[in-house]
Structure formats: structure tokens, C-alpha cells
Amino acid sequence: MKYNKILITGATGEIGSCLVKELSCENLLNLGRNKERLEKLGNKYVQCDLNDLNQLKTNIKLFEDVDCLIHLAANVKESKNVLENGAEMIENNIFSTVNLLKFLPNLKKIIFPSSCSVYGIFSSNEKVDEKHVANPEGIYAASKLATENLLSIYAKNKGIELCILRISSVFSPKEYSLNVGRAINIFAENISQNKTIKIIGDGENKRDFIYLKDVVLAIKWSFDKTGIYNISSGKSVSVNEIVKILKNIANKEVEITHESSLFKEPNYKYISTRAKKSGFIPKYSLNEALREVYSTYLS
Amino acid sequence: MREGGGASPSIGFYKMKEIILITGCCGQIGSNLVKKLKNYDAEIIGLDISPPSEELKKIFDDKGKFISCNLLDLNELKKNRNLLEPATKLVHLASVVEDSNDVLSVAEKTIRLNLFSTINLLKILPNLKQICFSSSMMVYGSTKYSPIDESHITNPINLYGLSKKLTEDFLKIYSKEKSLDLSILRFTSIYGPGKYSGNSAKRAIPNFIRVVIEGKSPNIFGNYKEKRDYLFLDDAIEAIYLTLKKPFSDIINIGSGESVTILELASTICKIINPAIKPKIEGEAKSNPLNYLLNISKAKELIGFDPNVKIVEGLKLEIKNEIQ
Numbered sequence: 143m144k145y146n147k148i149l150i151t152g153a154t155g156e157i158g159s160c161l162v163k164e165l166s167c168e169n170l171l172n173l174g175r176n177k178e179r180l181e182k183l184g185n186k187y188v189q190c191d192l193n194d195l196n197q198l199k200t201n202i203k204l205f206e207d208v209d210c211l212i213h214l215a216a217n218v219k220e221s222k223n224v225l226e227n228g229a230e231m232i233e234n235n236i237f238s239t240v241n242l243l244k245f246l247p248n249l250k251k252i253i254f255p256s257s258c259s260v261y262g263i264f265s266s267n268e269k270v271d272e273k274h275v276a277n278p279e280g281i282y283a284a285s286k287l288a289t290e291n292l293l294s295i296y297a298k299n300k301g302i303e304l305c306i307l308r309i310s311s312v313f314s315p316k317e318y319s320l321n322v323g324r325a326i327n328i329f330a331e332n333i334s335q336n337k338t339i340k341i342i343g344d345g346e347n348k349r350d351f352i353y354l355k356d357v358v359l360a361i362k363w364s365f366d367k368t369g370i371y372n373i374s375s376g377k378s379v380s381v382n383e384i385v386k387i388l389k390n391i392a393n394k395e396v397e398i399t400h401e402s403s404l405f406k407e408p409n410y411k412y413i414s415t416r417a418k419k420s421g422f423i424p425k426y427s428l429n430e431a432l433r434e435v436y437s438t439y440l441s
Numbered sequence: 442m443r444e445g446g447g448a449s450p451s452i453g454f455y456k457m458k459e460i461i462l463i464t465g466c467c468g469q470i471g472s473n474l475v476k477k478l479k480n481y482d483a484e485i486i487g488l489d490i491s492p493p494s495e496e497l498k499k500i501f502d503d504k505g506k507f508i509s510c511n512l513l514d515l516n517e518l519k520k521n522r523n524l525l526e527p528a529t530k531l532v533h534l535a536s537v538v539e540d541s542n543d544v545l546s547v548a549e550k551t552i553r554l555n556l557f558s559t560i561n562l563l564k565i566l567p568n569l570k571q572i573c574f575s576s577s578m579m580v581y582g583s584t585k586y587s588p589i590d591e592s593h594i595t596n597p598i599n600l601y602g603l604s605k606k607l608t609e610d611f612l613k614i615y616s617k618e619k620s621l622d623l624s625i626l627r628f629t630s631i632y633g634p635g636k637y638s639g640n641s642a643k644r645a646i647p648n649f650i651r652v653v654i655e656g657k658s659p660n661i662f663g664n665y666k667e668k669r670d671y672l673f674l675d676d677a678i679e680a681i682y683l684t685l686k687k688p689f690s691d692i693i694n695i696g697s698g699e700s701v702t703i704l705e706l707a708s709t710i711c712k713i714i715n716p717a718i719k720p721k722i723e724g725e726a727k728s729n730p731l732n733y734l735l736n737i738s739k740a741k742e743l744i745g746f747d748p749n750v751k752i753v754e755g756l757k758l759e760i761k762n763e764i765q
Contacts, residue, residue: 222614222618224560224615225560225563225564228560228611229557237548237549237552240545240548240549243545273594275595277610277613278610284607284610284611284614287606288603288606288610291596291597291603291607292544292548294596295544295599296545298598299542299544
């Protein structure tokens with residue numbers, strides 16, 4: 143690894159904890175808020191709330207020689223209630239980033255995992271590459287986009303290498319998804335326990351799913367990259383199709399019920415154009431990834 | 442988009458009077474907009490942190506109210522709730538440009554002043570039907586092509602552009618939830634007679650004029666072949682006026698439709714004030730100079746925007762006002 147000290151914020155989260163395991167190098171510094179979870183990860187860590195300048199100050203010495211930042215920490219709770227949650231979202235995602243950067247004087251590289259939600263919502267057949275206009279439709283997405291912009295401005299001023307990864311809908315094995323509560327995990331668990339699967343809406347809404355392990359591979363890959371990249375499978379799959387694949391993997395028949403939804407869920411389709419020749423190509427097929435996920439529910 | 446809309450929506454036999462709230466009403470754009478709306482059939486509420494001129498004060502006495510208020514102070518806003526709450530339209534001009542290369546030291550302040558103030562404001566305006574937000578071409582950042590249309594990627598290169606885009610995005614989410622018309626006007630650089638607000642006084646035009654009036658040569662730094670789009674104040678006001686008359690929900694560019702090089706700009710100013718003075722070139726012309734020109738066909742189509750003050754005429758008016 144060409145970096146002396148890599149700081150990973152949000153280290154105890156879904157992506158963070160998997161990344162830390164996969165990187166398995168000496169020079170990591172994990173940052174998170176939960177001491178128990180940080181200790182479980184094993185590496186050197188700093189327990190710290192990025193919203194609190196004093197906590198950052200206390201650890202100033204630890205940050206001094208950090209030359210690479212992987213900034214995963216974020217408030218990910220999407221909301222449309224601009225008036226109630228807007229300011230807090232900005233404080234949690236943008237101001238905390240500003241706070242952190244003030245304590246990292248020797249950065250050479252920033253890897254920022256962002257989200258494909260910065261593009262907004264699409265009709266099913268629109269192709270969305272990195273050149274597409276960003277039009278976020280929730281305050282989380284808006285805050286992610288603004289953080290991208292902030293990092294771009296800062297990195298350019300300081301001559302820091304910046305790689306932004308716009309990640310599509312992530313799904314992950316059981317051990318990483320415990321605090322997330324994703325539909326795919328609930329389906330896998332229900333199938334493994336022969337329980338009825340509840341799908342909200344008609345299940346025809348599509349998303350571009352990417353497997354956690356591919357996200358981790360993408361982050362490793364991005365050590366030598368700069369610019370903005372979509373990290374996605376390039377295919378969109380409906381919820382019904384996911385359930386069908388899981389049932390095939392389990393070789394089981396389970397009852398499926400559809401619950402009515404007040405809202406028509408949008409279709410999400412993110413295509414990383416290979417025109418950007420250096421784009422990331424996922425390793426896992428959807429089938430392989432779902433097979434791995436399902437296996438984590440059998441024990 | 443809502444059909445027509447018009448200046449006076451009516452319910453039954455009663456004509457509902459529009460109540461227009463203008464934030465930043467004492468700035469260069471705000472004060473001229475208020476004057477333009479003098480005979481407009483609506484109540485006008487002005488809000489600013491600075492006091493209004495005598496002329497504006499008279500208009501407010503006649504047409505509505507002036508509120509002196511800091512938008513970051515929600516309690517102060519709440520004190521004026523009775524006056525603010527009935528507003529049906531918001532022209533949101535209040536904004537701050539932080540001029541610093543130290544991104545980290547001004548990021549929080551810039552976002553607070555531009556976005557958080559907007560969020561506060563929306564909390565006490567439950568009856569809005571239209572928001573007219575003055576954004577900026579700075580949201581586009583470095584240009585990929587020119588003229589820049591509204592589907593050009595946004596990649597702000599400074600905090601002002603960032604905070605404008607962020608505020609646009611928040612307003613869009615809010616307006617969609619509330620089904621109100623959000624008319625976003627992305628303005629190019631505006632010039633014209635009157636006092637420039639805050640950091641905009643450091644812009645090329647007022648700066649060149651001041652220097653030439655003092656009998657000195659204007660210095661041109663950077664790439665003198667770089668082209669900019671300058672919009673005369675009256676045309677900018679007209680764009681807002683048309684937006685109020687014909688509400689729409691969209692983003693439109695508001696520019697002059699033409700661009701000039703920095704050198705042409707300085708030469709024109711010299712010619713008008715004192716032809717003996719010539720601009721001094723400090724920078725160098727690079728190949729492929731940038732052309733910051735806005736494509737304004739969407740504004741033409743949507744509200745019939747058609748700027749009619751040419752740069753030479755506009756500069757003459759601004760200079761005349763400066764010399765007087």
C-alpha cells in the first residue's frame with residue numbers, strides 16, 4: 143500500500159466493516175462512534191463523533207500523518223421532509239466532513255463513496271452515466287451531492303487526488319446487514335425459515351443492485367483512480383425477479399403476498415458507461431452474489 | 442407546469458390579492474424589482490437585514506410592509522409571522538457570497554447563510570403558490586460546452602455555486618412535496634447603475650469603471666480572451682417580473698444572449714469614459730479560451746424573456762450614474 147496511514151470513517155458500518163476486513167493491512171485507522179463495534183474490528187481505532195470539533199481536537203495527533211481518507215461516515219436516512227430534517231442532514235454529512243478535513247493537513251488521497259441517488263429518479267429505460275445531470279430528489283441525496291462538490295473544490299485547491307464512487311443499491315451478507323434492514327436480506331431470511339414473503343407494491347419496480355463485496359473491490363480499485371465513477375451492475379432487476387432467484391437458489395416454494403403501497407416506487411437504472419474506459423466492472427454476478435447471501439442465512 | 446397562472450388567481454367572485462414577499466429587497470436587484478412592481482396589482486412585503494432607502498420605504502408604505510430581519514434567526518422571523526404567513530409568492534433574492542479561497546473556513550457559514558436561512562423562511566410561509574429563486578450560473582462551474590443550456594452538468598467550482606445548487610435541490614424537493622411552482626432563474630453576472638451588494642462590488646465592471654474614472658488603466662489579469670456574459674440590471678428585473686406574471690415550474694438560464702472578452706469589456710469602458718486610457722494586459726491569451734455564455738432559448742420560450750440592453754448601452758448607463 144502506497145499510503146502511510148489510511149483513515150476509514152464509518153468503519154463500523156455495512157461497507158466499512160467489510161472493507162476493513164478485506165484491506166487487512168497494518169496502516170488503517172478506523173473511526174466510528176461505537177466503541178464496542180470498533181474494538182470488534184481489531185485495528186487501531188479512534189472513537190469520535192465528527193460533528194464534535196472538541197472530540198476531533200482531542201485526537202489531533204492521531205490524524206496528523208493520515209495521507210489517505212476513505213470517507214464512509216454519513217447519515218443515510220433519506221427523508222423528504224426538508225423543513226424538519228434538512229438542516230440536520232447537512233450538519234451530519236457536510237459540516238462533519240468540513241470538520242474532519244480541518245484535522246487532516248497531510249492528505250494526498252480522498253476516496254468518497256457517494257450514491258447513485260444523486261441522479262434522481264428515472265423512467266425505466268433512461269441510461270444514466272456519470273455525465274448525466276445530478277438532480278437529487280431527497281435531502282440525503284442532495285447532501286451527498288453537495289459533499290461531492292465540496293470535496294472537489296477542496297481537493298482541487300489543495301492538490302489532493304479525489305475519487306468519487308457513486309454506488310447503486312447495495313445488498314450484503316447477513317453479518318454486514320444487521321443494522322440496515324434491506325429487503326433482500328429480509329427475503330433471504332424469510333425463505334430460509336419458510337416464512338411468507340411480503341412485497342410492498344406490485345414488485346415490478348426495478349433497481350440496479352450491487353453486491354457489498356463488489357463495492358469493497360471498487361474501493362480498493364479506486365486507490366489509483368481519480369474522478370467520478372458509477373459503481374453499479376449496469377442492469378436493473380425487479381424485486382419479483384430477486385425473489386424468484388432466491389427461491390431457485392433455496393429450491394423452495396414460499397408464499398408471497400403483495401401489500402399495497404401508497405406510492406408508485408420509481409425505477410432506478412444506473413449504467414456506468416464503459417466509454418469511461420477505466421470504469422469498474424463488478425466481479426460477482428447477481429446469481430452468485432444472491433447465492434452467497436442466502437448461504438449466510440443457513441446455519 | 443401549471444397553466445397560465447397569471448397575476449390574479451380568483452376564487453368565486455372575489456379576486457384573491459397576491460402577496461409577494463421579496464427577500465434581499467434592499468440589494469441592487471431587490472430594490473429595482475420593488476420599484477418595477479410599484480404599479481403591480483399585489484401587496485408587496487420586503488424583507489432585508491439592511492434598512493430600505495426613502496424611495497423604497499414610500500413604496501412599502503403604499504403597497505405593503507417592510508420587515509427588517511435576519512433570516513438565520515428563526516425567532517425573529519416568527520415575531521413577524523402575522524405579516525409573513527399570508528404571502529402567496531416568494532421572490533428569494535437574499536444571498537451571501539463568501540469570498541475566500543480557504544474552503545474549510547467559510548463552507549459552513551456559506552451554507553448556513555444561503556440554505557439554512559431558506560429553510561427557516563419556508564417554515565413560516567405555509568401559503569406559498571410560487572417560489573422564484575435567484576440562482577446563479579456558478580452552479581455549472583467549469584464549462585463543458587458553450588452556450589450553456591440547462592441540461593449542462595453542474596460541477597460548481599466555488600462555495601457560492603455549491604450553496605446555490607444545494608438550495609435549488611432543497612427547494613425542488615420541498616416544492617414537489619407541496620405541489621407549488623418553483624421557478625429557478627440561473628442568472629449570469631448582472632451589472633448596472635446602483636450600489637453592488639457585498640462582494641459583488643469586486644467584479645470586473647464596477648472595478649474597471651472606478652479605475653478609469655480615477656484616470657488609471659484597468660489591469661486585465663488572467664486570460665483576456667476569456668468571454669463572459671453580462672446582463673443589464675433592467676433585463677434581470679424583467680426576467681423576475683415575467684416569472685411572477687407567468688408562473689412555471691422549471692429551471693431557466695437568464696443571460697444577455699451575448700458574451701464579450703474581458704479585453705473588449707475594459708476597452709469599451711475606457712472608450713466611454715476617456716478614450717486616451719487603454720487597458721493594461723497583465724495576463725496572457727491562452728488557446729481555447731473559455732466562453733461563459735448562457736443559452737437563453739428556454740427562458741424565451743417559457744416566459745418570453747428577451748433582453749434588449751446591449752453591453753455598450755448598459756455600460757453607458759452605469760457610467761453615467763457613477764459620474765453624476
